[in-house]
Amino acid sequence: MGMDEPRAVRWLLIATALAFLTLFLFVPLAFVFYEALKKGVGVYLAAISDPDALDAIRLTLLTAAIAVPLNLVFGVAAAWAIAKFSFPGKNVLTTLIDLPFSVSPVIAGLIYVLIFGLQGWLGPWLREHDIRIIFAVPGIVLATVFVTFPFVARELIPLMQAQGTEQEEAATVLGASGWQTFWRITLPNVTWGLLYGVILCNARAMGEFGAVSVVSGHIRGATNTLPLQAEILYNEYQFSAAFAVASLLALLALVTLVLKYFVGRRAVDRQHSAEHAA
Amino acid sequence: MRARVDRRGARRVLPGFGLSLGYTLVYLCLIVLIPLSAAFFKTAQLTWPEFVAVVTAPRVMASYRLTFGASFGAAAINTVFGLLVAWVLVRYRFPGRALVDALVDLPFALPTAVAGIALAGLFSANGWFGSLLVPLGITVAFTPLGVLVALTFIGLPFVVRTVQPVLEDLPRELEEVAATLGASRWESFRRVVFPIVLPALLTGFALAFARAIGEYGSVIFIAGNMPMVSEITPLLIITKLEQYDYTGATAIAVVMLVISFTLLLAINALQAWTRRRQGALT
Numbered sequence: 345m346g347m348d349e350p351r352a353v354r355w356l357l358i359a360t361a362l363a364f365l366t367l368f369l370f371v372p373l374a375f376v377f378y379e380a381l382k383k384g385v386g387v388y389l390a391a392i393s394d395p396d397a398l399d400a401i402r403l404t405l406l407t408a409a410i411a412v413p414l415n416l417v418f419g420v421a422a423a424w425a426i427a428k429f430s431f432p433g434k435n436v437l438t439t440l441i442d443l444p445f446s447v448s449p450v451i452a453g454l455i456y457v458l459i460f461g462l463q464g465w466l467g468p469w470l471r472e473h474d475i476r477i478i479f480a481v482p483g484i485v486l487a488t489v490f491v492t493f494p495f496v497a498r499e500l501i502p503l504m505q506a507q508g509t510e511q512e513e514a515a516t517v518l519g520a521s522g523w524q525t526f527w528r529i530t531l532p533n534v535t536w537g538l539l540y541g542v543i544l545c546n547a548r549a550m551g552e553f554g555a556v557s558v559v560s561g562h563i564r565g566a567t568n569t570l571p572l573q574a575e576i577l578y579n580e581y582q583f584s585a586a587f588a589v590a591s592l593l594a595l596l597a598l599v600t601l602v603l604k605y606f607v608g609r610r611a612v613d614r615q616h617s618a619e620h621a622a
Numbered sequence: 623m624r625a626r627v628d629r630r631g632a633r634r635v636l637p638g639f640g641l642s643l644g645y646t647l648v649y650l651c652l653i654v655l656i657p658l659s660a661a662f663f664k665t666a667q668l669t670w671p672e673f674v675a676v677v678t679a680p681r682v683m684a685s686y687r688l689t690f691g692a693s694f695g696a697a698a699i700n701t702v703f704g705l706l707v708a709w710v711l712v713r714y715r716f717p718g719r720a721l722v723d724a725l726v727d728l729p730f731a732l733p734t735a736v737a738g739i740a741l742a743g744l745f746s747a748n749g750w751f752g753s754l755l756v757p758l759g760i761t762v763a764f765t766p767l768g769v770l771v772a773l774t775f776i777g778l779p780f781v782v783r784t785v786q787p788v789l790e791d792l793p794r795e796l797e798e799v800a801a802t803l804g805a806s807r808w809e810s811f812r813r814v815v816f817p818i819v820l821p822a823l824l825t826g827f828a829l830a831f832a833r834a835i836g837e838y839g840s841v842i843f844i845a846g847n848m849p850m851v852s853e854i855t856p857l858l859i860i861t862k863l864e865q866y867d868y869t870g871a872t873a874i875a876v877v878m879l880v881i882s883f884t885l886l887l888a889i890n891a892l893q894a895w896t897r898r899r900q901g902a903l904t
Contacts, residue, residue: 349807354714361710362722364703367751368775369728372740375750379743418649425642437646439890443654446886448836449734450856451875454863455657458664463868465660489653513635522637544730551733553839558860571735571839578739578843587743590736597731604731605724 376594379587391588399565400573400589403481407556407569408549411488415545419496420538424530427504428512438501444493452490453558456483479561484569487555492545499541503534536610543607547600551593661879664872676873685855688766692854693834696773701827704781705819711782712789726783729776734839741772742843764846769854772841773834780833781826788822788900789815821896828892832885836878 349357381388391397422441426434444452459465460477470477477483511533515525531538553571560567562576570593577586665673676682710716711723729737745752745762752763762768792815800810838856846852853861855878862871 357706358710358714358716361703361707365707365722365726368778369725371750372737372744372775373728373732375744376736376740379740418646421642421649422646424638425646428636429639429643431639431643437650439886440650440654441646442886443658443883446832446836446882447658448838448856448859448875448878448882450838450859451661451836451878454859454871454875455660457863458660458868458872459657461868486653490657493653509636516635516637525636526638547731551731551736553733553735554837554856557838558863571733574735574739575843578742583743586739590733590739593733593736597728597733597736600731601724601727604727 373594376587376590379583380591383584387584388588388591391585392592394585396564396568397570397573397585397589400568400570401592403484403568404550404570406481407485407488408546410485411492411549412542412546414489415492416496416538416542418493419498419500419541422497423500423504423534424526426501427507428509441497441501442494444490447490449491449552449554450558452555453487456486456490456559460486478559479563480567483559484556484567487559488549488552491552491555492548495545495548496538496541499537499544500534503537504530507533536607540604540607543600543603547596550596658879661872661875664869665876668869668873673873676870677877681849681853682855682858682874684850685853685858688769688852689835689855692766692769692773693831693837695770696777696834697827697831699770699774700777700781700830701823704778704826704830705785705823708782708785708789712786727779729778734776734837735843737775737840738772738843741768741775741840745771745844763844764848764852766845766852768844768846769841769852772844773837776837776840777830777834780830781823784822784826784829784896785819788819788896791900792818818899821892821899825889825892825896828885828889832882832889835885836882 348354380391422437425431426438457464457478460470460483461467462471462478464478477486511529512525515529516522520528550569551571552569553575556569557572557575560569560572562568562572564576568576570589574586574589574593577583577589668676707726711719711726742763743749745755745768747753747756747761747763749763755762760767762771796814796818797810800814801807805813836856838854838860841854842857845854845857847857855874859871859874859878862868862874
């Protein structure tokens, strides 16, 4: 047809692309599991059942369990306001919601130190009342909420905009209350997009390193999340243990990619059918 | 005009506008805007000459050069290979294509610290890659080259994911016409496909660059973190914090924030351009 590249060119391009991805993606991923299991399954299991590792797992789960629902509720509220209504400054608001993605994680941690740290705005008041935020769990949660802030909102806003307001208006005209409309019409329409945002939000919440590192203080068994635990072990040259902890996070990443793949396809199908209906 | 009338109507019919917008604004202010403003208020305590002295000190300048240079290099590498990967994924069929497609997002999903220790391990003198490269005189670990490698890793998905949908929507007829008119395959790529993909390519570059300049976790393990040589700006901010130099740390942070916000606006403009280009075709 004259349209397709010669066979040799095609295979050369495929081979180059795969070589690049192998060197930069697949080998580093495989290396994590190789290093984690190099000294045997016994060492691996001992490393991930170490009390400090278990505390880190607990704190990581707790942080995600607070940060994800907070940003989920926010994402739904923001998408409802932005997608279903027209008001001045809407584009500015949408841009502001994306802001945390363009802030360095280190700066995300720093700004909370400036507010809640000993020398911070609220530092003296917090010390008087014996409340610890920085170098304690609340700071870790806050920094995590900041870095995962846009995930749900940015999935839902375009999806709900594409779906328009006709179904909700019909329900309201027929006498449904606002909450009924939301639970029975809007939410079922965006389930997959919402789930997609939650999966991404959760992966980042459990894996965040820079922001959490600044506010944590690295107190073993108290303020170490899994990524921080991996860092400490690595810096102490306990490589097998570091990679064992890291392998849990790598597994989380793989589960995230699998879920993302399936949920993402369903979300796209939904959006396409919504666009066709509109 | 009609859409606007419809939307106005929607505002009257649908409930919950005040509640949802109010909650959104309060939450946005509490979590994002007020904390970010703290950085600017803190820096405002400095006089202008003091501020300039802090943010242009030799060690800080060296960190900018490394951060922006390596980020630019990594984004450029990802632009070339991202276009290639997107092209291969969209146009060719080969075994394992779906798996490769799904794994391209790995740098988004893998915690940065995990990427950091994996790359540091691979490129160390006795690691899988390091043991091959060091005898050739190429030292990656603990040099600026290591920073480049880490930033290439974390920026990898951006160009692929911005270019891929544009290539998918590209009408094949355009290339057929070019072929009929006697254009070679390369000519039709260069003069038909490339101009259409260009806005998406630039968007991907800008996204990868913006992500790279703030990156911390994947870099610090492989960089060596030597002042003046392999110390990135985000690390310098942390170093200053650990020395209780809050003002110095915040001043540098403000410089980075201003640059990031400028990039965010540029990326928004590029994305609008991409959509217009795509809209004009379909």
